Amino acid sequence: MSTTLDPTSIDTAAPASTTGLRWPDLPAAQQPTWPQDGSLERVRETLAGLPPLVFAGECDVLRDRLSDAAQGKAFLLQGGDCAEMFESATADNIRDRIKTLLQMAAVLTYGASTPVIKLGRIAGQYAKPRSKDTETRGDVTLPAYRGDMVNDFAFSPEARRPDPDRLVRAYHTSAATLNLVRAFTTGGFADLRHVHEWNRGFIANAAYARYESMARDIDRAMKFMVACGVDFESTPLSAVELFSSHEALLLDYERPLTRIDSRTGNPYAVSGHFVWVGERTRQLDGAHLDFVSRIHNPVGVKLGPTVDPDEVLRIIDKVDPERQPGRLTFITRMGAGTIRDALPRLVEKVTASGAQVVWVCDPMHGNTFESASGYKTREFDDVVDEVRGFFEVHQALGTVPGGIHVELTGNDVTECLGGSEKILDGDLEKRYETACDPRLNHQQSLELAFLTAEMLTARSS
Ligand SMILES: O=C[C@H](O)[C@H](O)COP(=O)(O)O
Ligand SMILES: C=C(OP(=O)(O)O)C(=O)O
Numbered sequence: 094m095s096t097t098l099d100p101t102s103i104d105t106a107a108p109a110s111t112t113g114l115r116w117p118d119l120p121a122a123q124q125p126t127w128p129q130d131g132s133l134e135r136v137r138e139t140l141a142g143l144p145p146l147v148f149a150g151e152c153d154v155l156r157d158r159l160s161d162a163a164q165g166k167a168f169l170l171q172g173g174d175c176a177e178m179f180e181s182a183t184a185d186n187i188r189d190r191i192k193t194l195l196q197m198a199a200v201l202t203y204g205a206s207t208p209v210i211k212l213g214r215i216a217g218q219y220a221k222p223r224s225k226d227t228e229t230r231g232d233v234t235l236p237a238y239r240g241d242m243v244n245d246f247a248f249s250p251e252a253r254r255p256d257p258d259r260l261v262r263a264y265h266t267s268a269a270t271l272n273l274v275r276a277f278t279t280g281g282f283a284d285l286r287h288v289h290e291w292n293r294g295f296i297a298n299a300a301y302a303r304y305e306s307m308a309r310d311i312d313r314a315m316k317f318m319v320a321c322g323v324d325f326e327s328t329p330l331s332a333v334e335l336f337s338s339h340e341a342l343l344l345d346y347e348r349p350l351t352r353i354d355s356r357t358g359n360p361y362a363v364s365g366h367f368v369w370v371g372e373r374t375r376q377l378d379g380a381h382l383d384f385v386s387r388i389h390n391p392v393g394v395k396l397g398p399t400v401d402p403d404e405v406l407r408i409i410d411k412v413d414p415e416r417q418p419g420r421l422t423f424i425t426r427m428g429a430g431t432i433r434d435a436l437p438r439l440v441e442k443v444t445a446s447g448a449q450v451v452w453v454c455d456p457m458h459g460n461t462f463e464s465a466s467g468y469k470t471r472e473f474d475d476v477v478d479e480v481r482g483f484f485e486v487h488q489a490l491g492t493v494p495g496g497i498h499v500e501l502t503g504n505d506v507t508e509c510l511g512g513s514e515k516i517l518d519g520d521l522e523k524r525y526e527t528a529c530d531p532r533l534n535h536q537q538s539l540e541l542a543f544l545t546a547e548m549l550t551a552r553s554s
């Protein structure tokens with residue numbers, strides 16, 4: 094479907110930035126210090142010769158789905174690891190993450206009474222921006238871990254040395270992951286009847302009894318569908334769409350994996366269906382925003398509590414000048430204590446400008462703190478409260494809450510505090526397995542889905 098990118102074409106596909114420079118020459122924040130031995134250039138050439146991981150047509154389908162989310166006709170569930178790791182790309186881990194997303198999506202579909210768009214932070218989420226360039230343990234200071242695409246999590250000088258060959262390994266691990274995602278989502282595993290049975294298993298635990306009535310309502314709806322003769326073997330009840338996404342952080346990975354779509358002649362990132370620019374790299378005259386402004390995928394931009402509303406308008410002008418519905422998603426990550434104050438002025442200004450973006454709530458990144466025992470963690474109640482604040486703000490303004498963006502795993506980890514399982518600080522050491530930020534475990538993820546579904550139901554009734 095696509096040809097390898099002529100490196101000059103993407104540079105001319107959109108106007109130069111306000112500085113007059115084009116993205117290869119613009120400053121790019123949060124890039125690793127790669128070795129200066131020619132290995133990076135060799136790796137970029139290798140990547141440029143590899144097949145696309147996703148197809149432009151699939152990205153267009155996702156953009157259409159997101160256009161529905163912008164108008165309240167669909168709801169986005171975006172979720173997965175903070176940092177995927179090569180060694181965690183096992184069949185069991187991938188299956189359990191997909192299972193968690195499918196279970197959440199079933200509950201949210203019921204709550205929203207609209208389709209739920211399933212978008213994994215998966216098959217490419219291998220690079221991390223960091224607050225500090227180094228990490229110190231005792232009297233040893235080493236380069237920070239920047240994701241498996243850059244260096245290794247182990248705390249030794251060899252492990253932490255950036256290695257360009259990891260970019261190629263990230264590509265192949267993403268390919269293997271996507272292959273399994275496609276099999277799991279189309280091969281019968283995603284049948285709504287299984288998903289509903291899994292959710293019944295979750296509710297069977299007394300800790301989650303408060304969600305029983307919603308599960309019973311879903312049960313009745315399923316029986317009604319059977320009585321009406323609905324064929325569960327047919328799509329979309331047995332095969333689902335699950336799209337991939339990651340932060341477009343490492344331009345040495347993204348640039349060689351940008352290709353010209355043979356149908357339209359437009360450039361697309363073929364490393365994932367949706368890519369986003371993070372809070373630390375969204376400088377208006379930086380390389381990241383310039384890069385996403387030139388590709389035709391649906392793209393996201395994270396917005397933290399300090400963002401200036403006028404800056405947000407300039408981001409729209411740069412990334413979505415044609416105001417194409419579904420093209421631009423703003424993923425706000427304000428913090429539970431801040432969202433009710435900080436979000437309204439952004440939404441008001443953007444709405445007044447006539448832009449139609451998808452507003453998505455990331456209730457994770459504004460709620461991170463260090464626990465007394467020294468773990469980077471988040472309180473489940475803060476996560477829920479930020480989602481609640483997000484719904485309140487949109488309700489008050491008459492605008493559309495388009496979705497949620499969550500760091501989660503299908504595994505039974507102990508990384509975030511609270512939830513009905515009541516994970517305490519003393520429990521964190523038991524199964525703290527994340528390579529970067531704390532994720533909701535399987536149970537906490539489902540609980541968040543039920544609570545969000547209640548908010549969605551309250552809104553639509
Ligand atoms: O998701 C990622 C983190 O929020 C980001 O990498 C910063 O983490 P740090 O403060 O531990 O570096
Ligand atoms: C780094 C992340 O988020 P943010 O850019 O919002 O801090 C992330 O999504 O893991």
Ligand SMILES: [Mn+2]
Nearest residue numbers: 175500529530
């Ligand atoms: Mn994170």
